[in-house]
Amino acid sequence: MTILKNKTPVTDQNKDDPRWHAIVMREIKANGKFFYAVKTTGVYCHPFCAARLPRPENICFYTTQEEAEQAGFRPCKRCKPDRPSLINPHITEIIQSCRIIEKAEDILSFKDLAKQVGMSAYHFHRLFKQITGLTPYQYAVAHKINRIKRELSQESTVTQAILNAGYNSNSRFYEKSNEVLGMTPSNYRRGGKNMEIRFAISKCLLGLILVAQSALGVCAILLGDDSKALVHDLQERFPHANLMREDDNLKQLIVSVVGFIEAPEIGLDLPLDIRGTAFQQRVWQLLRQIPIGQTLSYTEVARRIGAPKSARAVAGACAANQIAIAIPCHRVVRSDGKISGYRWGIERKRTLLDNEGTVKKINVKNYDELNYGL
Numbered sequence: 001m002t003i004l005k006n007k008t009p010v011t012d013q014n015k016d017d018p019r020w021h022a023i024v025m026r027e028i029k030a031n032g033k034f035f036y037a038v039k040t041t042g043v044y045c046h047p048f049c050a051a052r053l054p055r056p057e058n059i060c061f062y063t064t065q066e067e068a069e070q071a072g073f074r075p076c077k078r079c080k081p082d083r084p085s086l087i088n089p090h091i092t093e094i095i096q097s098c099r100i101i102e103k104a105e106d107i108l109s110f111k112d113l114a115k116q117v118g119m120s121a122y123h124f125h126r127l128f129k130q131i132t133g134l135t136p137y138q139y140a141v142a143h144k145i146n147r148i149k150r151e152l153s154q155e156s157t158v159t160q161a162i163l164n165a166g167y168n169s170n171s172r173f174y175e176k177s178n179e180v181l182g183m184t185p186s187n188y189r190r191g192g193k194n195m196e197i198r199f200a201i202s203k204c205l206l207g208l209i210l211v212a213q214s215a216l217g218v219c220a221i222l223l224g225d226d227s228k229a230l231v232h233d234l235q236e237r238f239p240h241a242n243l244m245r246e247d248d249n250l251k252q253l254i255v256s257v258v259g260f261i262e263a264p265e266i267g268l269d270l271p272l273d274i275r276g277t278a279f280q281q282r283v284w285q286l287l288r289q290i291p292i293g294q295t296l297s298y299t300e301v302a303r304r305i306g307a308p309k310s311a312r313a314v315a316g317a318c319a320a321n322q323i324a325i326a327i328p329c330h331r332v333v334r335s336d337g338k339i340s341g342y343r344w345g346i347e348r349k350r351t352l353l354d355n356e357g358t359v360k361k362i363n364v365k366n367y368d369e370l371n372y373g374l
C-alpha cells in the first residue's frame with residue numbers, strides 16, 4: 001500500500017472570497033455590489049449570471065462596470081450588465097424572498113414565501129427559478145450548507161457553529177453532516193485532513209482508469225493515459241485528504257468498473273460519494289436515469305430538470321463531473337445528435353457510446369482475466 005501525504009493546494013484566494021460564493025450561489029442580493037470578469041472569455045457579468053460557472057482562478061472582481069470595461073472586458077450578452085433596465089421587474093420581490101430564506105431558522109415552503117412577498121405561489125416559484133436558477137427549496141438548502149461551512153471556519157467550537165448556522169441542536173445536524181459536508185464537522189474544520197481516500201489504477205478499453213473511494217462511496221472515476229497525471233488530478237480534487245493506493249484491496253471494485261465499460265449490459269450499481277452544487281446534483285441525478293444505448297441533448301436535459309434555458313449550465317455540470325461512467329455524462333450530446341466535448345476526450349466518449357450501442361457478450365467468470373494493474 002502506497003500512502004500519499006497531504007499535499008498543500010495551489011493558493012487560490014478567489015475560492016475563499018465571499019464574492020466567489022455569491023457567484024456560485026447566483027445570489028440576487030449581490031446585484032449592484034460588484035461585477036466579475038472572466039479572463040478566458042473576455043466578458044464581465046452580474047454575480048447572478050446564469051452562464052456556465054467559470055473556474056475561480058480565471059475571474060477577477062470589479063466594483064463598477066466602468067472599471068471592468070476600462071480593463072478591457074466587454075459586457076456579457078446573457079445577463080447584460082451594461083443594461084440594468086432589462087433586469088426582471090420582479091427582481092425586488094425575489095431579492096426580498098432570498099433574504100427571508102437566509103434569515104429563517106427553518107426551510108419555508110414556497111407558498112409561504114410567495115405570500116410574504118405578495119405574489120401567487122405559481123408565479124413566484126416560476127420567477128424564482130428563472131432568476132436564480134434554483135427552486136426556493138434548493139436555494140435554502142444551499143444557503144444552509146454555505147452557512148454551516150462558514151461558521152465552522154470561524155467559531156471556536158463545533159456546537160456554537162452548528163447553532164449559529166440555524167440548527168436547533170447538534171443531533172439534528174449530525175444526522176445529515178456526512179450528506180452536507182462529506183465528513184464530520186470536526187474533520188471539516190481541520191480541512192478534511194483526516195479524510196482517507198483509497199484508490200486503484202488499471203488499464204481498460206479507454207486507456208487508464210483511476211477509481212477512488214471515500215468512506216461514503218466512490219468519489220472519483222478518472223480517465224487518462226498517464227498514471228502520474230491521474231494521481232495528480234485526484235490530489236487536486238481532494239488536496240487535504242490522505243490518498244492511499246490500494247490496488248489489491250480495491251481489485252473487485254475496479255474490476256467491476258472495467259467490466260462495465262467492456263460489457264455495459266451487466267450494469268453498474270455502486271455507492272457514490274457525490275459532491276457538487278444543487279444544480280450540478282440535479283443534472284447528475286438525471287444523467288444516471290438515461291438508459292444504456294440512449295442519449296439526450298444538453299437542451300433536453302435542461303428541460304427535464306425544469307430549467308429549459310440552462311443548456312450551457314448543463315454542459316458545465318457535465319464537465320464538472322468527476323465520477324465518469326457511473327454518472328454517464330458521455331450520454332449527453334448536441335441537439336443535432338453529434339458528439340461534442342468530453343472532459344476525457346471526444347474519442348473516449350465515442351468509444352463509450354459505440355460500445356453501449358453494440359452490446360457485447362462477455363463471460364462474467366473471466367473478469368479476473370481483464371488486463372488489471374500496472
